[in-house]
Amino acid sequence: MQGSTIDSAKTVLNYHHTAEATAAHHEEHPDLRIFGLIVFLFAEGMIFMGLFIAYLTFRLMAPSWPPEGTERLELLLPGINTAILISSSFVIHQADSAIKKNNVSGLRLWFAATTVMGAIFLAGQLYEYFHLGFGLKTNIFASTFFVLTGFHGLHVTFGLLLMMAVLWRSLKKDHYNSEHHFGVEAAEIYWHFVDVVWIVLFLLLYIL
Amino acid sequence: MTQAQLQEAANLPSHGTEPPQRKWRDYFTFNTDHKVIAIQYLVTGFIFYLIGGALATVIRTELATPEPDLVDPEFYNSLFTLHGTIMIFLWIIPAGVGGFANFLLPLMIGARDMAFPRLNAVAFWIVPPAGLLLMASFLVGPPQAGWTSYPPLSLIASQAGEAIWILSLLLLGTSSILGAINFFVTILKMRVPGMGFNQMPLFCWAMLATTGLVIIATPVLAGALILLAFDLIAGTAFFNPTGGGDPVVYQHMFWFYSHPAVYIMVMPFFGVISEVIPVHSRKPIFGYRAIAYSSLAISFLGLIVWAHHMFTSGTPAWLRMFFMITTMVIAVPTGIKVFSWLATMWGGKIRLNSAMLFAMGFISTFVVGGLTGVMVAAVPFDIHVHDTYFVVAHLHYVLFGGSVFGIYSGLYHWFPKMTGRMLNETWGRIHFALTYIGFNLTFMPMHELGLLGMPRRVAMYDPSFTSLNRLCTLGSYVLAVSTIPFLVNAVWSWMYGPKASDNPWQALTLEWMTTSPPAIENFEVLPVLATGPYDYGYGDRSSEVNVPFSEAKDPVLSAGPSSVLRAEPDPAVAAHPDDRVGESQNRE
Numbered sequence A: 001m002q003g004s005t006i007d008s009a010k011t012v013l014n015y016h017h018t019a020e021a022t023a024a025h026h027e028e029h030p031d032l033r034i035f036g037l038i039v040f041l042f043a044e045g046m047i048f049m050g051l052f053i054a055y056l057t058f059r060l061m062a063p064s065w066p067p068e069g070t071e072r073l074e075l076l077l078p079g080i081n082t083a084i085l086i087s088s089s090f091v092i093h094q095a096d097s098a099i100k101k102n103n104v105s106g107l108r109l110w111f112a113a114t115t116v117m118g119a120i121f122l123a124g125q126l127y128e129y130f131h132l133g134f135g136l137k138t139n140i141f142a143s144t145f146f147v148l149t150g151f152h153g154l155h156v157t158f159g160l161l162l163m164m165a166v167l168w169r170s171l172k173k174d175h176y177n178s179e180h181h182f183g184v185e186a187a188e189i190y191w192h193f194v195d196v197v198w199i200v201l202f203l204l205l206y207i208l
Numbered sequence B: 001m002t003q004a005q006l007q008e009a010a011n012l013p014s015h016g017t018e019p020p021q022r023k024w025r026d027y028f029t030f031n032t033d034h035k036v037i038a039i040q041y042l043v044t045g046f047i048f049y050l051i052g053g054a055l056a057t058v059i060r061t062e063l064a065t066p067e068p069d070l071v072d073p074e075f076y077n078s079l080f081t082l083h084g085t086i087m088i089f090l091w092i093i094p095a096g097v098g099g100f101a102n103f104l105l106p107l108m109i110g111a112r113d114m115a116f117p118r119l120n121a122v123a124f125w126i127v128p129p130a131g132l133l134l135m136a137s138f139l140v141g142p143p144q145a146g147w148t149s150y151p152p153l154s155l156i157a158s159q160a161g162e163a164i165w166i167l168s169l170l171l172l173g174t175s176s177i178l179g180a181i182n183f184f185v186t187i188l189k190m191r192v193p194g195m196g197f198n199q200m201p202l203f204c205w206a207m208l209a210t211t212g213l214v215i216i217a218t219p220v221l222a223g224a225l226i227l228l229a230f231d232l233i234a235g236t237a238f239f240n241p242t243g244g245g246d247p248v249v250y251q252h253m254f255w256f257y258s259h260p261a262v263y264i265m266v267m268p269f270f271g272v273i274s275e276v277i278p279v280h281s282r283k284p285i286f287g288y289r290a291i292a293y294s295s296l297a298i299s300f301l302g303l304i305v306w307a308h309h310m311f312t313s314g315t316p317a318w319l320r321m322f323f324m325i326t327t328m329v330i331a332v333p334t335g336i337k338v339f340s341w342l343a344t345m346w347g348g349k350i351r352l353n354s355a356m357l358f359a360m361g362f363i364s365t366f367v368v369g370g371l372t373g374v375m376v377a378a379v380p381f382d383i384h385v386h387d388t389y390f391v392v393a394h395l396h397y398v399l400f401g402g403s404v405f406g407i408y409s410g411l412y413h414w415f416p417k418m419t420g421r422m423l424n425e426t427w428g429r430i431h432f433a434l435t436y437i438g439f440n441l442t443f444m445p446m447h448e449l450g451l452l453g454m455p456r457r458v459a460m461y462d463p464s465f466t467s468l469n470r471l472c473t474l475g476s477y478v479l480a481v482s483t484i485p486f487l488v489n490a491v492w493s494w495m496y497g498p499k500a501s502d503n504p505w506q507a508l509t510l511e512w513m514t515t516s517p518p519a520i521e522n523f524e525v526l527p528v529l530a531t532g533p534y535d536y537g538y539g540d541r542s543s544e545v546n547v548p549f550s551e552a553k554d555p556v557l558s559a560g561p562s563s564v565l566r567a568e569p570d571p572a573v574a575a576h577p578d579d580r581v582g583e584s585q586n587r588e
């Protein structure tokens, strides 16, 4: 095949030798991190899905639900807590809009607000734990209640740590700007995930 | 110019100087290079394979006589529990999924590395501690409840060992999920320009289907293990009927993962076989799309068949019918693959080297495992053979005859690329002969033992089963010995074997278009697809150049108006359809 049009000498791209390429190698691929995070949260959601379905199965098999003698769940405090958590999702979105306009102090303000709201939620959850009329081993309802809310609470705690890490990093000048703010976006997406899981959890445990 | 030469000419592999080599120390560090991580996975997995194999040898020695005279029955329980756990979670999944996918995916799709190299290294470095943790359970009384760990059994016997087992599995599951996220994103987003889904090598398709399963199913196992840990440690009653729980819920959650886990363990090797067979048959793969899409079908069906493991767990009759039918339907996409591989070999110029022998061995043994799979899917038959040696035989024909033969086939095929050295062919064939004979001798008689009603997981058995058991034990010794030629061959060849050329098998996929072993960032320049991945046996018949016309941003790769690929349109390989003379033979 003489005179082939594919001459490898000509197809050489100089990409490899640019400083950008060398620096990029040992980093995570910047454009793909959000996609990777979403896939990870999907997997995380599957754990919750498994636990939810286990909960529903226990519930369907039980003669009465919650089992006889279980103290009814109070709705006021968890209701307020739910409202706080859901509104915090809108608050954290303000941070995203702020950083897209290069407004770092706005980012800090909204992240701090979200962190406080998340902390209030956790505190309310703990308060509820100590004032419930049942413990982990009281019956199957109590056990699933504690494991589900506890596992979710763990995710809230991790979200708080994420947000505090972003706050810490935002102190460094120009760490986040309108172009580069993966940390901000990741924390926001994660927080929305925690929020959506809570809504399902709240409906399953308290309302249904 | 053959297709292989055409592909090689389009991709200059090395830069003249020696490629930067890895030092042996790199393999013991937190390294983000996917090729280093791949070898770390493979070697770690193989070490655990030897441990799991040693346990199996003790099990078979115990079963050489009907009385439990070698080890006490309690310890026997631990032996088969750890044998199963190690082979599945520390050998086939890390070596098969982690090892091969890590090495091959970026090379096959022309990427420099994985999408998330550091995450990749983290995923690997979870495995050795988790494995050591599991081994440490020997110090506190190892778990005895089998690799399925059904409650209430798992909540009663050797609880400390059971807790370690749960923790170890949670770690390994996390590692598996993190690895899968990486592979999934890499396959979807990192392909070289011009490689659409239907130009991907079939191994990439197989891994796409496998990682999908890992991401969907593994988390559910984590959920089950969390609940089991609460029952075990905190004394809750999720799986205890006296407290309102139900052990069957555990079984559902467990098998929702562990049935797909069979495909997680065997589908990567469907991919490996789909690469090995066309290369060594010198023929295009038969039914590219059929093989590719049937992987996706297997993934989907694999998620809705789990309760076929629970026909005797009080599953209602109508539900058993559903799971029986869906299970049998899986034979269809699997059969499509098997017949496609056979049709690929049919009339090919077959090179009977070690890789090809193991690939053919894979097909022959996996078909047996597949057929017994359809048998145990039938409810009445399953109720008869449930928990007998028939199931043990079926499982090993799938996971040894399938996965392990696949691992060996892949190792013989890619060893030159991984290490830059050729394996010794004679010893490879001896290895194959011993493995094939030993394997069938060990597991074929178990079918009959199961049909006669010998229960599994018991250290003693009725003396009337003795002669068949002796045969199995004899086979297991042959199987154990068969590992030695491989081990010696691999170690010796890695150090002193003849140097491998860049493309010793005249293959077309991109991993062969770089040096052996590949340079640290794989390719000096972005590779170009001059041929399809399986255009073997076309001699000097040429095909289209597989780069997108005009729409890609890069003028060099896009074959747009200013592309070097269009400078002098050669009628044989012109990128633009109008300049091309003659029809391409290979594309659907």
Ligand SMILES: [Cu+2]
Pocket: B258, B259, B262, B305, B306, B308, B309
């Ligand atoms: Cu199954």
